[in-house]
Amino acid sequence: MSATGKIQGVNGNMLTVEFDDAVGQNEVGYAWIGDVGLMCEVVRVRGKYVDMQVFEDTTGLQVGGKVEFSGNLLDVELGPGLLGQVFDGLRNPLHRVAEKCGFFLKRGTYVEALPRDSEWAFTPVVKKGDEVSAGIALGTVPEGIFAHKIMVPFGIKGPCSVEEIAEAGKYTVEKKIAQLKDERGVVHEVTMVQNWPVKIPISCHKERLKPTEPLVTKVRIIDTFFPVARGGTYCIPGPFGAGKTVLQQITSRHADVDVVVVAACGERAGEVVETIREFPELVDPRTGRSLMERTVIICNTSSMPVAAREASVYTAVTLAEYYRQMGLSVLLLADSTSRWAQALREASGRLEEIPGEEAFPAYLESVVASFYERGGVLTLPDGSTGSITIGGTVSPAGGNFDEPVTQSTLKVVGAFHGLSRSRSDARRYPAIDPLESWSRYPSVVDSNDVAMAREILKKGNDVAQMMKVVGEEGTPIEDFVTYMKAEYVDSTYLQQDAYDKVDGASPAERQKHVFGALARILATPLTFENKEDGRRFFHRLTHLTKDWNRLEMDSADFGKLQGEIEDIVSNPTSVSG
Amino acid sequence: MRRVYHRIENISGNVINLRAEDVTYRELAEVTSRRGMSLAQVIRLKGDEVSLQVFAGSRGVATDAQVRFLGHTMRVPFSDSLLGRIFTGGSVPRDKGPVLSDNLIEIGGPPVNPVKRIIPSKMVRTGIPMIDVFNTLVESQKLPIFAAAGEPYNQLLARIALQAEVDIIILGGMGLKYDDYLYFRDTLDEQGALARTVMFVHTAADPVVECLLVPDISLAVAENFALAGKRVLVLLTDMTSFADALKEIAITMEQIPSNRGYPGDLYSQLASRYEKAVDFDTAGSISILAATTMPGDDVTHPVPDNTGYITEGQFYLRDGHIEPFGSLSRLKQQVNGKTRDDHRTIMNTMIQLFAAYRESLEKLAMGFRMSPWDEKLLKYGKRFEHEMMDLSVNIPLEQALDLGWAILADCFEPMETGIHSSLIDKFWPKAAGVETNP
Ligand SMILES: Nc1ncnc2c1ncn2[C@@H]1O[C@H](COP(=O)(O)OP(=O)(O)O)[C@@H](O)[C@H]1O
């Protein structure tokens, strides 16, 4: 029998509740208004009172109102049928909620994440008498493009023997497909669905490995200059309008991974709608199937309940962990982690905790760190490897990176893609700052070439700064050429037209080829009579290279244009005059 | 159950405290004192202690004032008879029309299920090149004008509202100067638009807290019209007044401020209003144009800053024109690929060159010699400022694009613009006598 309680206070979405029996930290309960129960979570216990944050609008609650505790932590259903779905932060499937409630979200409506009536074609991979343990596959069901592994529940401790296993056939998720007996003689009935508390990492692996393999995003400035590794973490801080969301949308389409979990956390609903509406129509070039089949969306946008924002990132990472356990490569994109941090701040304020910087709670840093720590490459119980790569955007107040969320994040991630207002104002997209950003992961192209290009970018920037002081006439021509080279790399390689079919997505092979050619051009000493000649030459070179970027790599014109580019570089005076 | 109380224990700022039972969170109460009656709303419950924010302000409220709990939250009447009417922020008629009381709807209703939204796809034409060409407005967009006090943002709002082809205009005024209120009323009237307009106007002279109701009332009415299939445009001016009213209440309630006195939930508060903008699957739409004045002309001020993170772009109004830098319509790409082949290219190229022009201007100001390239940019920039940026320009999109090509061809060689060859071939004005791609 779970505890019950009585509301003693209401302050925004925070309740003070007097309770009668044992309750646990983070236990879920329901606060009742008439026949509607609003889900809430214990966030603090003080004597005979608990503070609970409500995941819904609290209008209409009153002192003396009833609260029922569930005995459970906030958890999520794991099983076949998650892919392709759109959930809110509390993992309600929004399409089925819409069937029930129409245009608006109705508070207190909770729908199972996995449909109970769908049948899945199960094929066992173990037999009676086999020894298994948590995370080991008992069988598989086809889910879209994968063989979805039905695994021994992650919470089961120690080895078990398989007492019963279902024959190949079609089953619904709640149907028992296996019976296991553990060392202590306890019998476990296993279905295709298991629940897992979202705030606790699924820990069911042999070993954690260092992320080293590049994860290709097809964004040149990322893969070449500031790469992301499979199983690594990265962040994208930037002022509003600098391109964080577009960058994540591009990545969610093109990234070379098996599963993408999109956590739309506390930002615009309209942006998620684009993904929801467009992905089913877009073809994933890796599989030839719709992009939606590899995507799960957790959508808790800014006008949805604030407390559920925090839950949404945990729900997202738990789903990512589940697919990683199947040996898949998963990408989790969270936009924006600042909104989640703000939700923590709101809760902390209502609990009257001692505030840290900008009123964020003192534990912000450890919360951020433990979230990113849930990424990583693992060797799984069956010997395969799976990975979660986490990319989070950060929305710093005033666009100033010197604020608590950005700083806490920078301490724990492996790559930093800092977006700059001046680049986005100048429409230099993607507006990743090439001088400020960094990555600890290996590039898809030759690292010496990258080092040379970065050197030129840096020098070019120095020259540009100098030119502001001494003017163009006071700048030596060699410096001017360096500046033009830097501008050339910037406009033909760092900048990329997200809306062009070819330019928009540059595979690793293409980056190797093009960057190799670019590096040769950069290494070519170029001299000009005067700056006007130099400028004319680089305008021409830039123009040709941009055209080149728009040609399919296997087209005849691609080779032809490259020849033309190389020709003018070997004979620069042909352009001037 | 007792619903009427006569003993107020604390009065602080515009918040009063009393002991009462069976009160529900966010319920309304009527507070009657010698000054008259005001609505108030429950903002905190703690045991039998109830905190109420008093919309007409607490000035003159005595400890023995009568507090009567109404048992419901804020509601407004909704029907077609709203059209052509003008109300206060508390939805009391400001015109001479009758009090409406039928078909009451709740304000501040639940959010739209994201899967019931559709991708916005209809361009809103304004005749202003800085909008139509460079930052196209889209039906269902939410977009503020960022401006320092004194800029003609209300004029711009009125002009867009009149030019846009919408069914219904709702004006939500917060801290509006009386003159500006009259300006809106008279302008809409002159253009024959008053009959499709509803106004909820809180003026600078009204009690501060009352303006908190304006966005919710305006948007609740808009939502009901949109559900009935109407295309609704909501003008909210000035949202900074709204944020300041939030700040005032937060400080009274001793909430820990996050940034310059504003409460930590400023973002969520603003978002829950702006996110009412929507294009409904199988019904109408709500677009929101707001004014956000920037104290000290500083966009990093918490109000514009939080707003920018919420809205789908912003127009910076500076020195009477829309600034090309910083101004942004995030939805433009939903429509500008379908207008004309050259739209996006003209948009990008002209802005990039304008950025280069600004650099040349800086160099000029520092006294450096102008290279031939600088000279070209200077000529270009001047034309751009006069023929594109000036707010008096009023031409359709297509004409503005043609003008763009004409300006480019007058100032540059095709190659210098960085425009893709295929577009140069198609659009570069041949008459200018410039060779195309050699
Ligand atoms: N890579 C890009 N290419 C072209 N335009 C872009 C790109 N990134 C951003 N933009 C433009 O900037 C706008 C804002 O980008 P967005 O990603 O929404 O910013 P943020 O999430 O940082 O606030 C977009 O609507 C688009 O117009």
Ligand SMILES: [Mg+2]
């Ligand atoms: Mg964004």
